[in-house]
Amino acid sequence: MILQKEITLKPRNRGFHLITYEILQQLPELKKISKGTAHVFIQHTSASLTVNENADPTVRSDMEKFFNRAVPESDMKYYDHTLEGADDMTSHIKASILGSSITVPVTDGVFNLGTWQGIYLCEHRNQGGARRIVVTVYGE
Numbered sequence: 001m002i003l004q005k006e007i008t009l010k011p012r013n014r015g016f017h018l019i020t021y022e023i024l025q026q027l028p029e030l031k032k033i034s035k036g037t038a039h040v041f042i043q044h045t046s047a048s049l050t051v052n053e054n055a056d057p058t059v060r061s062d063m064e065k066f067f068n069r070a071v072p073e074s075d076m077k078y079y080d081h082t083l084e085g086a087d088d089m090t091s092h093i094k095a096s097i098l099g100s101s102i103t104v105p106v107t108d109g110v111f112n113l114g115t116w117q118g119i120y121l122c123e124h125r126n127q128g129g130a131r132r133i134v135v136t137v138y139g140e
Contacts, residue, residue: 001036003029003137006043009121011129014087016052016060020111020119027135031109036139038111041101043132046091046125048098054118067094067124091124098122106139 007026009019023040024030030038042049053059071090076082079089102119105112111119121131 001033001139003033004134005029006132006134009131009133011127012121012123014064014123014126014128016063017121017123018054018060018118019121020054020113023119023133023135024110030106030137033106033109033137033139036106036137037103038106039101039103039136040119041134041136042121043134044095044128046088046095047128047131048095048100048122048124049102049133050098050120050122051102051104051113051117052120053116054113055116060120063122067097085126087124087126094122094124106137
C-alpha cells in the first residue's frame with residue numbers, strides 16, 4: 001500500500017517544535033499500516049525537519065541557540081538575498097544544513113521512534129506561518 005497526504009501544520013514562531021502528534025492527528029490512515037516506512041517532506045525552503053529529543057524542552061532551545069550562533073543574522077552584510085528581512089537568507093542556510101525530509105519506520109499504525117525521539121519542525125523564520133508537509137507511507 002502507498003499512502004500520500006499533504007498536511008498543514010499550525011503557524012509557529014522561530015524555534016524547534018515537536019510535531020509528531022500533530023502529524024499523527026492529521027494522518028489517521030496510518031493506523032492501517034502494520035509495517036512500513038514514512039517519508040516526511042517539508043515544502044518550504046526556510047524551515048526544516050529533524051528527529052531528536054522529545055522529553056526535555058531545553059534540547060530544543062539549545063538547538064535554536066546553536067544554529068543562531070552558527071548562522072548569525074548579524075552577518076547580513078555578507079548576503080544578497082535579504083529582501084524579506086534579516087532572517088531570510090539565514091533561514092535558507094539553516095534549512096539546507098538540517099534538510100527538508102526525514103524517514104521513519106511505521107509499526108502497528110504509529111511511527112516507530114525511540115523512547116526519547118520526536119519529529120521536529122525547525123522553524124527558522126521569526127514568523128514562518130503555516131507550513132505544509134507531505135507524508136508518503138509505503139507499507140502493508
